Amino acid sequence: MAATPGDGPAVTPQQSPAPAPGRAARRRAARRSARRTAALVLTSGLIALLAALFGGDLAARGTGELKVPAAGATTVLRTAVLAALAVHLGELAGARLAPPGALPRGWSLYAALAGAAGSAGQIAVLAEVSAIDMTTAYGTRDGRLLLITANGFLAAAGCAALRRPGLALLPLTAVVAAESVRAHPEQYTPEIGTALTAVHLPAASLWAGGLLYALRLMWLHRADRPAALAALARYARPAAWLLAALALTGTASTLRKLPADVVLTSAYGRVLIVKLLLVALACALALAARRRMLRGRPDARNPARAELAVLAVIVAVSAVMTVVPDPHWVSARLGIR
Numbered sequence: 001m002a003a004t005p006g007d008g009p010a011v012t013p014q015q016s017p018a019p020a021p022g023r024a025a026r027r028r029a030a031r032r033s034a035r036r037t038a039a040l041v042l043t044s045g046l047i048a049l050l051a052a053l054f055g056g057d058l059a060a061r062g063t064g065e066l067k068v069p070a071a072g073a074t075t076v077l078r079t080a081v082l083a084a085l086a087v088h089l090g091e092l093a094g095a096r097l098a099p100p101g102a103l104p105r106g107w108s109l110y111a112a113l114a115g116a117a118g119s120a121g122q123i124a125v126l127a128e129v130s131a132i133d134m135t136t137a138y139g140t141r142d143g144r145l146l147l148i149t150a151n152g153f154l155a156a157a158g159c160a161a162l163r164r165p166g167l168a169l170l171p172l173t174a175v176v177a178a179e180s181v182r183a184h185p186e187q188y189t190p191e192i193g194t195a196l197t198a199v200h201l202p203a204a205s206l207w208a209g210g211l212l213y214a215l216r217l218m219w220l221h222r223a224d225r226p227a228a229l230a231a232l233a234r235y236a237r238p239a240a241w242l243l244a245a246l247a248l249t250g251t252a253s254t255l256r257k258l259p260a261d262v263v264l265t266s267a268y269g270r271v272l273i274v275k276l277l278l279v280a281l282a283c284a285l286a287l288a289a290r291r292r293m294l295r296g297r298p299d300a301r302n303p304a305r306a307e308l309a310v311l312a313v314i315v316a317v318s319a320v321m322t323v324v325p326d327p328h329w330v331s332a333r334l335g336i337r
Contacts, residue, residue, distance in 0.1 A: 037305060044309035048316035052076045055320040059274075060267035065325045069129040077121040078183075078319040081149065082205070084115030085175060086315065088156060089202060090209015092165060094217070097210075097234040099227060104216040108165060112157035115175070119150035141182075148178040176201055183322040193256060200249040203242045204318070208311040210235050210242075215308060218301050225298050232293050232300060236286075243283065258327050266327040275317045282310040 053072040060067070068074075088111045095103060123146045127137035137143040155171035180197040181190075217231035254272060263269040285307035292300035 040305055040309050044312045048079065048313050049076070051313060051316040052079045052319055055271065055317065056267060056324050059270040059320070059324060063265055063267055065267055068323055068325065070125050071323050074122060074125055075316070075319045075323045077118045077125065078322055079316045080118030081115050081122075081179070082315050082319055083312075084111040084118065084153065085172065085179075085201070086205040086209035087111035087212065088115070088160075088168065088172060088209070089205045090211070090213045092168065093206055093210050093238075094213030094235070095165070097238070098213075098217055099230045099234060101227060102220055104213070104220055106160065106165070108168065109157055109160040112153045112160060112168070116150045116153035116157065119146050119153060122146050123150070145178045145182040149175050149182075152178065188256075193253060196249045196253045196256075199245055200253065203245040203249070204314075207239060207242045207246065208308070208315060210239065211304065211308050211311065215301060215304060218304075225296075228298065229293055229296060229300065232289070232304060236290055236293065239286065243286075246279075262327050267324040268321060268327040271317060271321050271324060275314060275321065278310055278314045278317060282307050282314065285310065 052075040056068060056071040056075060088108045091106060091108045091111075123134065123137055123143055126140070126142055126146070127134050130137065130140075138147055152171040152175035156168040156175075159165060159168035159171070176198060179201060180194045183197065183201075214232050214235035218228040221227040221231060258266070258269055258272060263273070285303045288303040289300045289307060292303070
């Protein structure tokens with residue numbers, strides 16, 4: 001017998017319940033946050049690339065300094081090495097400081113391989129600009145140090161692949177030692193300059209790489225506000241000591257390496273000024289993130305992300321500083337006049 005309108009309520013297909021307003025708002029906020037993060041990453045990456053490619057030539061304009069062969073390519077490769085070291089050391093330290101719970105997927109293997117490629121690329125550039133074969137390039141001082149760096153990164157990549165991340169500290173220490181000897185040669189008492197760089201380089205790497213890992217932890221635990229803020233808080237505690245180490249070693253290295261009379265007339269001095277301004281900006285953003293974190297505000301990650309973007313540019317600027325000519329040459333030339 002057919003049903004009539006009066007026999008009962010009509011049966012309609014079951015519909016899925018609409019998402020709760022709070023959940024939909026969180027999803028929209030997460031999408032906006034992801035878009036802002038992507039835009040920030042692309043912008044900072046582009047600025048860092050431009051700084052690496054053209055920063056040295058722009059800084060040396062009008063200084064009378066000799067042009068460094070393949071400066072742009074060398075700076076890009078050195079930026080890859082410094083970034084790889086920061087990502088790997090930051091992940092090792094961040095995993096130890098992380099609160100209990102899930103951890104982000106490891107990037108250390110890829111970072112170490114990128115560092116090895118950057119070091120090997122510098123050996124190829126060295127052979128090209130010196131008009132020598134690769135075997136001869138390996139025998140030079142810079143070639144031997146770059147080979148130590150490349151092999152150190154390869155060994156660290158092997159530790160990551162074998163799931164023995166802690167063992168990577170030994171080859172990464174060799175990387176820091178080789179870079180300290182090669183990247184900042186001192187005209188007088190080079191052992192002091194090497195020792196200063198051996199402290200400055202890992203401190204800078206832990207600042208940038210540790211912040212990257214902390215932000216990845218915050219994103220992983222974004223649904224749990226206390227856990228997300230705890231990830232940033234655990235990074236913020238040792239970050240103050242890292243900043244103090246950077247300030248002390250950076251100031252000492254500058255006083256030793258940069259004569260006061262060529263601060264504005266040498267490429268090294270000009271790049272240093274830019275780096276100091278960027279470091280001041282990064283410190284201001286770090287303080288803003290810390291204030292919001294202490295107030296329990298989840299938007300503490302916003303200035304922290306901006307800080308990381310500035311640190312990415314600082315890495316490229318630091319690579320430029322290792323490629324531009326020794327400022328003592330300009331000072332000596334002015335003295336002759």
